[in-house]
Amino acid sequence: MSDVPRMNAVSTPLSRLGASFMASLRPVLLLRESPVGMVGGAIILLFVILAIFAEFIAPFDPNATMVPFAFPGAEMEDGRVFLLGTDHLGRDILSRIIFGGQRVLFYATVATAAAYVVGILMGLAAGYFRGYLDELLSFVANVILSFPIMVLYVLIIAKVGASGINIIFAVVFASSPGIMRIVRGVTMDIATRDYIAAAQTRGEGPWYIMLMEILPNARGPLIVDFCLRMGYTTITIGALGFLGLGLPPPDPDWGGMITETRAFVSGGFPHMAILPACAVSLLVLGFNLLADGLREVSLRD
């Protein structure tokens, strides 16, 4: 840690960006001190690997209809095994969970990252410029945050229709105000520091100061919040799928899988709905544990 300021003093913006990137990895490296965080990280890593290599890992085509109502472990005539059984249309549940995870992780990451870009820009501007701009942005944030979040999602998706792009749009609309509030608070705090005054005296422009001086120093709470928000977004995408407002079928998505098959829980085929429910709970648990571990580690120093 001691040589980071010295590097900053003589370096160009680009290598400073590199230094701040290395510094932002520190909590990740420190995570080995938090067993809870490591469990969370391992769960997420598992789902990420499954998502990236889905084509090679999944034993079947997720939309191929084969033997309906097969229990976990059932065998096909050619000897291939349905490890987690099949659903009411005869589609392999393991393959659907793997490809569903790919879809959920993709949309959750893109949506959360986009919400972060919007929220960070709004928060930096509000916290750094203050004045009318701050009043205006904060009021907009207050209005959006006053909606119960699921009510807001239902209203938006019902209006603009259910598709991947619209889900990303809805997540950005609903969660960037919360991100903006966090960034605004941290920005107002950091803006009073001496190194900001130094940068202003050097004649740096406001956006340079915000993005290069303030944002890297605000990363601590943002990394924890990002993990938590990934969990919420995963829940949201599942909830929209469950309500019938989610990603369009027939490609699998966990919430949709639950809603399609939960009627068969009563018919003696509980695995069809319980397995995707386990998958979504496990992934969200991973994000929450990782966030908890990161918070614990960042409080320590």
Add this chain to the structure above:
Amino acid sequence: MVQLIIRRIGMMILIMLVVALLLFLINEGDPRLIARSILGPYAQDQQLDAWVIENGYDRSVIVRYFEWLGRIFAGDLGESVIYKRPVSEIFWDRLGNTGILAGVTFVIMVAIALVLGVLAGMKEGSLQDRAISVFSIVTTSIPEYASAVFLVGVFVFWLGWLPGTSSMTSGFDPLQMILPVLVLTLYGFGYIARMTRASMAEVMTTPYIRTAVLKGLPYRHIILKHALRNALIAPFTVIMLQINWLLSGVVVTEFAFGYKGFGALLLEAALRRDIFVIEACGTAAVFVAVLTQTIGDLGYTYLNPRIRFK
């Protein structure tokens, strides 16, 4: 203090008016879409135009907005496109059902969360603390639609103790309330519990608690009489904000169990474009949410003597 209350209430009214305007613009901004949803997909353009003029929808949006506000204050919520009945006949009934569900959940959830949060926070780092913290993270990670499947699987089909529906078709049945309340409580209590734990842990490190311990006061007495009073101030705001979360959870839970509440009504209306029902439900949801946020803010100010006497 009085100035703060007036400012806060003024803000609340302004936000409600803006949100109502947004809801109105989304639903009634384009008059031909309203005509389309009422006259059906096969109506011709001339019929749409005739309907728009006949019902005064050709006037400016702002005029219609204030008229609409006036009608809402008078209790006229319009007529449901699907049910062909005044919205108020369906709406208040549904809102009352949700009020029962949310009220029961709220009481149970807050009680459990406070007890567990205090138990965890009074001995920070102990086994008791770790166990409660991990338990609350796990329950917060299971979304309502997943825990509904798990609980129905166990209590309805495996053990056969509870009914799997909450539609109350043959009158009110407390047994049908158990699963929705359980699902909402499991998902929601963790956040309050964690906030309470953090607040309690902070209070336990303060000098006045150490003084009380050194004076030789009994441990129970220190926790109940000294620590709790200050430790429960911060969670109060969180608890009031939790009502906003509860309204979100209600949409999913009511759909999962077929409970006839306003969340299910909103979902159904949104899927079938029943605009006046959407407006009524959306307005009600935001009204409750903004009201509880304001109460939370003001209550926090009142409870915290450092702000109250400034």
